[in-house]
Amino acid sequence: MAKKQLRVGMIGYGFMGRAHSNAYKQVGQFFPSQHEVVLKAACARDAEKIKAFANQWGYESTETDWRKLIERKDIDVVDICTPNNMHKEIAIAAAAAGKAILCEKPLAMNVPEGREMVAAVEKAGVPNMVWYNYRRIPAVTLAKKLIDEGRLGRIFHYRAKFLQDWTIKSDLPQGGQGLWRLDVAAAGSGVSGDLLAHCIDTSLWLNGRLDSVCAMTETFVKERMHNLTGKVEKVGIDDACTFMGRYENGSLANFESTRYARGHKALYTFEINGEDMSLFWDLHDLHRLQIFDYKVEGKLRGWSSIHVTDNGGDHPYMQNWWVPGLAIGYDSSFTHQVADFIQGLESGKPQGPTFRDALETQCVLDAILDSAKSQKWVDVPKG
Amino acid sequence: MAKKQLRVGMIGYGFMGRAHSNAYKQVGQFFPSQHEVVLKAACARDAEKIKAFANQWGYESTETDWRKLIERKDIDVVDICTPNNMHKEIAIAAAAAGKAILCEKPLAMNVPEGREMVAAVEKAGVPNMVWYNYRRIPAVTLAKKLIDEGRLGRIFHYRAKFLQDWTIKSDLPQGGQGLWRLDVAAAGSGVSGDLLAHCIDTSLWLNGRLDSVCAMTETFVKERMHNLTGKVEKVGIDDACTFMGRYENGSLANFESTRYARGHKALYTFEINGEDMSLFWDLHDLHRLQIFDYKVEGKLRGWSSIHVTDNGGDHPYMQNWWVPGLAIGYDSSFTHQVADFIQGLESGKPQGPTFRDALETQCVLDAILDSAKSQKWVDVPKG
Amino acid sequence: MAKKQLRVGMIGYGFMGRAHSNAYKQVGQFFPSQHEVVLKAACARDAEKIKAFANQWGYESTETDWRKLIERKDIDVVDICTPNNMHKEIAIAAAAAGKAILCEKPLAMNVPEGREMVAAVEKAGVPNMVWYNYRRIPAVTLAKKLIDEGRLGRIFHYRAKFLQDWTIKSDLPQGGQGLWRLDVAAAGSGVSGDLLAHCIDTSLWLNGRLDSVCAMTETFVKERMHNLTGKVEKVGIDDACTFMGRYENGSLANFESTRYARGHKALYTFEINGEDMSLFWDLHDLHRLQIFDYKVEGKLRGWSSIHVTDNGGDHPYMQNWWVPGLAIGYDSSFTHQVADFIQGLESGKPQGPTFRDALETQCVLDAILDSAKSQKWVDVPKG
């Protein structure tokens, strides 16, 4: 039986361009379906660089103008891996062209942009998804499963952190290739849009709507050389952001993100405390889920570290990989996302996070930045 | 050479009465000095119970009226282990009687009370100390030493939590013996005064003054049977409290405490992120200090777990205990505090936390509760 | 009701003399019984040193000749804390004098000595116990409880290690105060009698008789200055010892001990793998027991770390200490041993390890050293 082609047009070739491309290439071997992913075209302004990228990853062709890519008849899916300030324009154009869209996170620079993008894809009726990939780390997916099974009982607390340390050096420039995340014009915000966005997406998925937040931000290094202008300029992004909040279900939120936590490379952790069970996960040991099950007999109760690598059917996604005890990496989360995206196409049940889901995260992000500025509690707007 | 007697009058006989008594009995063997601690008298309203306690712990006599205890000529030190609402009256009377005072934490019900107490001991010129015992867990003292040596560089973040889970059961009563911590009239507050107070004391000691805070509190179980009245009554304490803040040194604070974190018995943790070094400590493994030292060669950098049990002189207090690898318990922190209190007497250099130090913690506590009520940022008052 | 006195005569004043004395002083407060322990006399050849020790710990009198101590009518219990080569003579004399005996481990220099000692105490009918204190770390006692409840099913493997690193320095002398453990004449053996003895005692208690063993020993530093002779002499002890073995119950043994494992201060660990449950314990975090319970639902199975500090009745000994989450130290194991010794006296049911129990450990030790010498498998003799 011939497979149906899913022809990808990739815009961008950085870290995420590589991560997604690896997923497209792996998905057919580990998660076979009725679709065959074809790397049709890669696009970036720099003709030489995008050609090198296309050669290395096996894209059949290149473009230097994303509008051309979108117009191509032989592209089914547009993958947006550009800096954040380009998401909206490309996504709206791609939707108008009837393409399915896979967009990097955060969805947009702000809520108004996000609303336009949601309207565009929903009007066009095109499949759409945002790359909040951590939902599909098997240990995180297992957490979702346990919550959906009602094992936690009433939730009291949700705590998340995303700590890094790579921008402590004050001579690191802002802006330009690889460093656009430090440039407010390209990124829209700092750690909030880059790191907290992941924490918020997971949290909304696991624990439901956040009603209100109160935030604090700080920019520790106030000025940096700007790579594009060649001048020392004021830094516009948040280096650190902490916020408290209240969920619709009555539980309390405590979130923090920073790039100034010496010793932490990408320490995304979350902990949920329920009446009957607590859960903890840590990106640095992404293959483990820690649980405390109050229903265990008293003297045996403890925090249990589940090595989420069983291929016997119980651990999400793992039946498609190796044997128990053999961990898969960060990159597999993208492979899982492509597998689920395809499954959504085939089943007609779109898999999240859709643009609409990601807009909810954007609403929290905007509320946080509002709160940090006004120094007041802020109600999270509805998407 | 005959030792000088230090005759203790203990008020209270609960958990803390036992912990302090053990320290008084142990200190002479492990930290010999020119003083000999004598357990002179124990005091509580219930004559039978205090007699049993005195017998078990070797107190020479008992009293049922604390005023009588304070009047006794054969008492040098008054140890206040009562519920919080009695601290002020007893301390002021003891100071007036010229007694040295060791008072349980938190110092007082609120800042005005605390100010009166500080004034009283300073006017009377009596030695005074508050039982914030965690400063003297060897791993915590080592953290202080590393900070004082300037090893952390600029501090960016201070994070502390104190998580418990023992009040999740809604049929747990409030008030009365052993449960006065749930009764706002006796305790003044909930987790903030009970647990966060410890976190704040350590933090002020390690990281200096907190300038401003913004807090959120919650009472998850709104009504409980009151043991003293026999009626179901509104719960007045905070079950959970989270706050953000800014330190004078420019670093950011993120603190949280709750008694609703299923799976955590007494999880007091703190983490400090400095430019050159980060530190982490956890009461559940109190004999360890985790450090990340950025000055270590790149490829070897990691979080290092120091088993703070060396008796070779480098690990605080440990030269007086056993041999490397053999952990001491929670109780030893009280023994260390008594040893240091005596050293303060002998050297004429009072060891903290004094009442004045503890008043600073009280100021933060009041600011937190103000902020939680007003839902605004609050400047921390000066002691 | 007046308590019955239990008058202790302590022989020795080193590390163990201090650890036992602390236990004698603490036991009445934490484990009250019908007996009151009285520190009657301390004995050592050096009059000045033993006086200082007696003063510090509150012994009422001193002796410089252990025979005198044993003759005293006002001594009920003799505690032998001398180097190993003195155990036999003292114990036999103390038994003849009708004293109860608490003897440091290992019981003797070898099996023949041990047999004489067992014969002596059994003939005299005196209470006797050996200070294999690790049985009474609450987490270890909990392990015993789980095994006795039949939770492990068929046992396949028992693995134990005791790793230290304090003798790596080749300029450390052998012999003399504090270093007699390196002198074969005083200690009888090296790590086998000092460290493996603990592992073996625990193992026989938890997993039953060892039938046969095959061992390897090594002395890494062949010559050391001898503190007593002032000359560089051949080192007679084993620096490291590894052995394999077979238990009567069909399970396999893997034991190792060394003082050359850089980075380990006193890493005594054991792991037991049963069909239904596995257990792991580590002296460096002595308040935790790790279990893997196969009866837990598949997707939730993991290694669970039990913080053995609950005072609700479920965790051995802990109801007598503090509140959940607050760890006790290494020293508490001695307090528990004294408490159980007294309970044995009061109930008429002697608590182990008795001399007879400790003789079984001695049999394994001798078999190990035989095997290491002959390079053959050796059957463990019966006590």
Next chain:
Amino acid sequence: MAKKQLRVGMIGYGFMGRAHSNAYKQVGQFFPSQHEVVLKAACARDAEKIKAFANQWGYESTETDWRKLIERKDIDVVDICTPNNMHKEIAIAAAAAGKAILCEKPLAMNVPEGREMVAAVEKAGVPNMVWYNYRRIPAVTLAKKLIDEGRLGRIFHYRAKFLQDWTIKSDLPQGGQGLWRLDVAAAGSGVSGDLLAHCIDTSLWLNGRLDSVCAMTETFVKERMHNLTGKVEKVGIDDACTFMGRYENGSLANFESTRYARGHKALYTFEINGEDMSLFWDLHDLHRLQIFDYKVEGKLRGWSSIHVTDNGGDHPYMQNWWVPGLAIGYDSSFTHQVADFIQGLESGKPQGPTFRDALETQCVLDAILDSAKSQKWVDVPKG
């Protein structure tokens, strides 16, 4: 510049067939070189199954007779993923046909077979390598680097374990697809050839030659249904194997492997204790290397957990993957092996483990089994 093709002929399609195929597909994107790997043909006796496998993984053609595959002119490399009892015949034929060979481990059923294979590839002068993939987990490679830099000083101990629990069920059959590892006719041995072989390979690489060993084996389940004969038959493999040994460099070996350690899925760990540094690694958290560095200042010494994910050049292989903190999986070790194999081809410096290297491991394996049978110490033969 056109790349040179490296045309692979894969024999087998099981777990390892998949792992290697994934590596062949990934290597060009993550470790670009002058070679392009082409999946030319896959071979197995079952025509339907091998066709499905080839389709899923993108092999251009299939064969059902491995001799035909070897004869094909369009194959450069033969990858042997069959059960162990087929390795020799295929390898010798492939060498004779001038093919490069990548052979699964263990090299052979025994030393005589291994010697024939080494002779064959060396006579033919064909590139050859054995899939002891754990050498190329970045944390393990980092360990090698630290040892080669002389950081450990004199080595005292090497300890390794490989613990699993998947064969505890006595109703698991032996033999046949997926279970040939339990059939002595196909596998040659049990855990020794399957699991200890990995531990030995790593150890010889890190710590040099093992001179002598003394081993113990056990078969816990004595009879199992045989899938090929349909009868209950005696189990010929070792379920567990423990051995002690002495290295040429004077250090001591303690190795153990079992499939009856409840709770361990694939717990391959090793620890090396050197005078100046100790190292520990654990396959369950394969992205971490734990080190204890004695050269660190006294009070700061501890076991440090290095998250081996830095892409700044210091952590082996990681500059080709993602950013710090993002772990790669087990599968990446195969990708690294292919990358190094190609580098060996291009540089003319063959990368190990070659057949000759793997023969040394085979010599230890044979010595272990001899020792377990004879119950004596056995000198390890030379390759």
